[in-house]
Amino acid sequence: MLNQKIKDNWKWILIPIILIAELLIDDYVMPHVYKFVFHLFAFNPVQHFYTYLNIYKIVSILVICLLNYWIIKQKIFFKPSETKVGWLVFLVVCFTIVLTCFTHKNFWIALDVGTIAALPEELMFRGIILAFVLKLMTRKSTDQWRVITSLVISALIFGGFHYINLTSQSFGFTSLQVVNAAALGMLLGAVYIKSGTIIVPMALHFIYDFLVTLIKGMSATNYTNVQTNQWWGLSMYVLIYSIVAVSIINHKPSDNKILPKLKKL
Incomplete structure (x- = not known):
């Protein structure tokens, strides 16, 4: 894990890394995935905005948990x-x-x-x-x-x-x-x-x-x-x-x- 490979004095850099990674995945990578999947199932996110919003947030939770595991590995209590x-x-x-x-x-x-x-x-x-x-x-x-x-x-x-x-x-x-x-x-x-x-x-x-x-x-x-x-x-x-x-x-x-x-x- 990235957290284990970085010296203590440099671990502050993990915070912007996880924030930027989460932003890039949620707002730049996943929209292309959504577009492909929605087209496949003839789903219109504009007509079903709240459904889309919930999908976006659920995926966001999964992304956050995975990034935490890969980058910071911070236990959540x-x-x-x-x-x-x-x-x-x-x-x-x-x-x-x-x-x-x-x-x-x-x-x-x-x-x-x-x-x-x-x-x-x-x-x-x-x-x-x-x-x-x-x-x-x-x-x-x-x-x-x-x-x-x-x-x-x-x-x-x-x-x-x-x-x-x-x-x-x-x-x-x-x-x-x-x-x-x-x-x-x-x-x-x-x-x-x-x-x-x-x-x-x-x-x-x-x-x-x-x-x-x-x-x-x-x-x-x-x-x-x-x-x-x-x-x-x-x-x-x-x-x-x-x-x-x-x-x-x-x-x-x-x-x-x-x-x-x-x-x-």
Whole structure:
């Protein structure tokens, strides 16, 4: 595996390698495969957009898992370190929210969007990228500044990756989305560090996209100009998300469950 062949000081290069490889395969290689297969089965992706989107995301999950195995080989932690009532209550609340929205007109599309957004993105950016950055940053010391720096790095990578949406959005709107995603990435990363299980950030990511889609519906393109007040509003969200994220990992640092797991690898 590539990870085993590269010296420790050079392992940072594995992060851009896996990101570029995933982007090339998902957005440049696989579309040719889809085109051939869809033509073979007379499938029109425009008429069946949601079916195509689900196929794309399922393949993306497989690509992420294979690239992780070949390049980084980062273990993704699903099993909780111990049963925590707080996390269980959070999962129950998420499930309850979904059930109470069953009759909403956007329920099924929101359920779908929440699922196909949370699964691949959490696997890639929290399960692989954040954990790998943490492992590199905390090899010699688990000081909190190293943990926070790892969190910021992974959140910025997560946010910046959203620039791939420029194919269907304006630069201004995409930049707004990038900053929002980076701030959300701080929060998602913090709960992964604290809980030690990818299930918790997956649930949080799912419920976030589920509720946004439930309220706004599914938007395919957006070329509207971004207003100044939108940036001010986003600045408040960034500040709040960042404070909450840092507070989560700074509260009883010994309870940051992901760190002992990484040390054992």
